[in-house]
Amino acid sequence: MDLPLEDLDQALRSRAARVIPGGMWGHQNITRMPVGYPQYFSRAEGCRTWDANGRGYIDYICAWGPMILGYGDPEVEAAAEAQRRLGDGMNGPSARLVELAELVVDVVPHADWAMFSKNGTDATTACLTIARAGTGRRKIILARGAYHGAIPWCSPSVVGVTEEDRAHLIYFDYNDIASLENAVDQAGDDLAAILVSAFKHDLGKEHVLPTVDFARRARALADATGAALIVDDVRAGFRLDLGGSWECVGVRPDLAAWSKAIANGYALAAVTGNDRFREGATKIFTTGSFWTASVSMAAAIATISKLRRIDAVGIMTRMGQRLRDGLAHQAARHGVGLQQSGPVQMPLVLFEGDADRRLGHAFCLALLERGVYMHPTHTMFLSAAHTEADIDATLAATDEALAAVARL
């Protein structure tokens, strides 16, 4: 493909270096990625995105999860636009709030109620606060290495964080029942909550689904101690099961945190809970200036309704399986040791014996050149807008990329 005469991505990076610390904050700082990834994007539609230099990609990051029906899905956009003409943020919520809460309670089996906010971190933090308010206790046990947000109690970094910010956290190893029990013992009669991710999706590590035994044990321990079982479904929500990701293992939490895909890209997060924690949720003070804004709620209603109607989980599962099977077949043919993990709708693709990521980076860069955007270490995302033709076009690119990796 022809590169533009001017490298707009590089020009924007130079300008950003002056007015944005480090050029970009957080996980979207491209210096965390192999050289060759674009920092800036100019356009997105369906399952495709274009970088600032105009190069188009079939997208397997989906805006880091929020895009689930396709960028600019017409049904979602029409609902958002209709609400926008009426009003977005006002002095209070609109009827959309009640309609959305009713829909969520209808779709999510554990939910007797719902509350809404803007960030995944808002939702996980509110879950902790509700659990503490509801139990009158302080300790939270959670899995080592799990990502639950980016404020001091949960940030993956400790820069600017004080010891006290994490004073009441006790860690266990995901899927390790003995370590879970040990953590519960340590918390003693001060256990407010057991906090678990939908599945183990730590950065750069093989993704692992919860075992049924682990999930049941977490539920039983919460019941025995009176603590809350919280599932952090921010990343996985709406891709594994519309009713919550632990429906897959037959275990229902007391509280769950949601965000990302809930409104197909509109900024929204949610906490759902059961009646045992309704009083705790009522007593806490949590709010934000934009939390009752109606456009994102109208978008969420349209998103969840369409996800249910078209069986989006089914579509993503079929497309994800097609991608996984194709990759496995190609890897065997090229003699490359591929380590595919995570649910097929949220794949992670690693290479065996690739501690320095040399193979993973080469693979992803070869894909970028061929118009496919994958990530070497982060959970990826399928959407309901990915078609068989998109998967097959992707597999044509991966075949060449794996051939290149095989030559390294």
Added chain:
Amino acid sequence: MDLPLEDLDQALRSRAARVIPGGMWGHQNITRMPVGYPQYFSRAEGCRTWDANGRGYIDYICAWGPMILGYGDPEVEAAAEAQRRLGDGMNGPSARLVELAELVVDVVPHADWAMFSKNGTDATTACLTIARAGTGRRKIILARGAYHGAIPWCSPSVVGVTEEDRAHLIYFDYNDIASLENAVDQAGDDLAAILVSAFKHDLGKEHVLPTVDFARRARALADATGAALIVDDVRAGFRLDLGGSWECVGVRPDLAAWSKAIANGYALAAVTGNDRFREGATKIFTTGSFWTASVSMAAAIATISKLRRIDAVGIMTRMGQRLRDGLAHQAARHGVGLQQSGPVQMPLVLFEGDADRRLGHAFCLALLERGVYMHPTHTMFLSAAHTEADIDATLAATDEALAAVARL
């Protein structure tokens, strides 16, 4: 006016009682207000809003601050719509991020850089984390009773909050130099930041502007100790001075938190800082799934550009002064002891000797009946969409409302 046959607000409250804890969370729970206020809204345009029952109001809450150019301002909406057609959340930011950061750095004298997020609380929390990262220290001193957000370190409630969440906070009294000095002494060599609101705008209490002496002393103490001076401009930002509210007292912070009015209602927040804290801001990890979304940034560019072009601060000052003068004149005529405080663009109207809020509630309810939405205890907001005709229509209503209060 005619009420609808059906009370839609009440119907929505009944439905919400089932699926939302307490019917509503946070400051927007109408049970915090006198009986008679609507919980639900159906529409907003210019400086007017309509509740779920179709009753229209001239609005002095402005969606709790975010609306500053008028609901649905055509310039802001056109910019947002143009960006929406390209893309909102994508795998990285668009050029709008760089353009917005450049604009903010241009408009805000203390700013050498900017970062963006979604909630005011995101911004105040990032300021603390940056100050701690930049200084390697832990203590934050802040004014007793000030509102800086709604997560455990700063929430006005302690329900679900642990002691450790506030372990490194030391309190002083706003505008009280001796108590500020005492707090700085207490922090010793562990002082990371002095955090101040743009002005004292505690709920239900007379609002007070910072004195020049207090502001200068805060700046001098930060300089002498190497701590950061942080101005929380979330509520006041863009209404007192586009360059930051402490420009009014000639003192520049090292860091400032912004949100609310920055994008005329689109969910966005910002941290600005100077070069002394660029490294701290670079080192911390802060992020969110929707933080690089471009539509809110396009809206912010349009909002700030228009605010500057039309001298919105001047408009709000003139309209606010017209309202204040009119109210003062009416109160004197009716023999009612009115206590008007805060900058005229962000007024608080209290009644003398009204500890139980009987007069304030009666005043506000009388205004509601007359199509004016004011708040009895919270900072109110003027916008650049309020015209002389709107203020005069408001004053016609306040004249009757004050007459009613005078009869109590």
